Amino acid sequence: MSDKTWWRPERHADRRPALLARNRIQQAIRGWLGNNDFTEVDPAALCISPGNETHLHGFATSMIGNDGIGHPMYLHTSPEFAMKKLLAAGEQRIAAFSHVWRNRERGALHHPEFTMLEWYRTGKPYTTLMDDCADFLMLAAEAAGANEFRFRDAVCDPYAAPERISVADAFAEHAGIDLLLTIGADGTTDRDGLSAQLDRAGIAHAPDDNWSDLFSRVLAERVEPYLGHGAATILDRYPLPEAALARPSGDDPRVAERFELYACGVELANAFGELTDPSEQRRRFQADMAEKARIYGETYPLDEAFLSALPLMPEAAGAALGFDRLVMLATAAPSVDGVMWAPVADPG
Template identity: 30%
Template sequence: MSKQSHLDSDQNSAPEDANELIAQLQAKLDEITASGKQPYPNQFKRTDYAQDLQTAFDGISKQEIADNDAKGEKTQVNVAGRVMLNRGAFIVIQDMTGRIQLYVARKELSEETLASIKSLDLGDIIGVSGYVGRSGKGDLYVHIEEFNLLTKALRPMPNKFHGLADIEARYRNRHLDLMTNETTRDAFVIRSQVISGIRQFMLNERFMEVETPMMHPIPGGAVARPFETHHNALDMPLYLRIAPELYLKRLVIGGFEKVFEINRSFRNEGVSTRHNPEFTMIEFYQAYADYHDLMDLTERMFAELADNILGSTELTYQEETISLKAPFARLSMSDAIAQYAEGFDMAHIDDREYLADYVANTLKQQVKDVFGVGKLKTIVFEETAEHQLRQPTFITEYPAETSPLARRSDDNPEITDRFELFVGGRELANGFSELNDPADQAERFRGQVAEKDAGDDEAMHFDADYIEALAYGLPPTAGEGIGIDRLVMLFTDSASIRDVILFPHMRRKLD
């Protein structure tokens, strides 16, 4: 292969070809250094972005631009970005906003500049000063007057037509995926918009944003298996947080009556299309509210986000039309079982023996002696109904046994004032009226400890400090957590959570 410009190089080339390309790229860098030039200069100042220029000149014809040029009113710009294509007289660069063409007027540029342009490779980062024009095909471009090589790429870019096709390679090399895959870039732009939109929505609702510890002396706030570490100076175990709940409720006790945290949480669980050990969520608490208030708030939030980001409350997810227009369906867990559990006799909905038999023999799930009616009922719901909840649906009346932090219903102490929101067969949110009776909370914690002693790695510890804080008085409060990663999956039509996490956890790559 000759030492010509490698603008058509393929990241998926055979190893010997890739090594040859890398050697040639390094040789070009060596030539730049030998000529006395700075190979990585930092004096170029960008003043303009690709998409901003495309927007500003939208609807302005080639003739109108030429007329302004003739009047001495050229639009002078400084653009910079990564070289993505070379079309002879035109080079295409990409910056954070999009792409724009650069026009190489060979008769107007010096031999040295033309030689530098000719030696460009895919992936090189350049800065250009010039003026705006439009081609005969109608494409906007920047007419090059000054050219600067800012960074020489020392690795070949992926194939310009196919990008980074291997899914695992995309996750492991997100920098290459972002360079070459417009769908990936768009997904993470939407992710950023979702997070900023949620933040602004909460601030508009008069919530205060706070930060709580990420390392906890006792894992709590959710039922999950934690990651454990050790603090050397204090000689004590610590746990990466599985949820910020218990700290946030202490703030409500202290008088901050509406608080939220957009946080990273960690759960030592399997990796799947719906689960990543490290994930992003928003958790928020509102005094003098109940779980009905939070269901209403969630409907407003989702509709506003969809309208502002996608332009509609109706979206397509995996070829299925989803409507985020309020009101969402609301269904009790028992009603969901009645609707979706095949062959289930609702006359025995509270019969432990019947439930255990159904779970073990019909659903083929493990039944432990410690499982009560509430736990078994929850398993039936999760295995039979959850995946069938396609349109936004609030499931309510969760058993107290599986809701250790939720307030019991005044009408039925066996269930709680709790909901979970499901969209597209996935849980997106979990909320409830908070348990503010310290004696009841202590009893629930003891029940969790019994489950842990019986071998449940996800059961909670007894948090004596939280019980003491609760004794000072938590006003009537409702709280909720929303999985931001899963919400972004919905908004970006992404099948896997790895598609919406910039750097998802992967198995160790074997040599």
């Protein structure tokens, strides 16, 4: 989805109020970050690896040296690796508004280039980020002069305290599925057991779907549409197999210190208690790249410098928030394109 004529004066006049609200929201959040002792950083977009999650697709390019030899590089899908290196270097509370790039993603909620707000706190539990997210919702609404967030027919009160529910409880409530029954204490999964539960719940799936595919089908079809209505929802305690960069929960090894923030059924933020074990991180990356090779026939290199930095990184919690989506909800725009000053051209 794209507005190919956004540059026409009459179209720009229609869009401009939301764009000015975008600027006010960004200024309000920057003020909050400064008042809370965050240092704003500006990570480079070019990187060795765009990320090592199975379904994440980067933009590839080449860096040509003075000798004329080209080296494969990517535009980052998140500033995460660079920002964690800064934590390893000694920074303690950092934030960035970064342009990031993701291929194979375009629609009302997706854009190939978008703005991500990412922030990290050392020495704090990941639950602290839930309070940060609640503050950002209120700041966005105040800056936009909005009493409510709206997307299509969904409405959310950005001033209300977010509701918090675990992924397992959400699966039980909305789909009648006992998710934790299909996860072992060592993080192994029971694909056939989850498949049988989807059959009983009447959720269609493919014969070659793995456990992660089945999980995603339930989440997208039965859970996400009901989150963030009336008040925002914090979907907490993700299964460990769905939290590649998060540490396990201290009270249940089947789940991780990961939550996502939803408003109006729209995912806004993804947060972790950060994993700092380089051996475990390497194992997870390699497993995800093996799955990527199986599905898409390609892999991305590992960022060895990132893995080397992990032992130096203190305990930390970090979150990434889709800034364009936040502005879209605060201005009741129909898509993220509507709150971008100059959307990416659609070549199709």
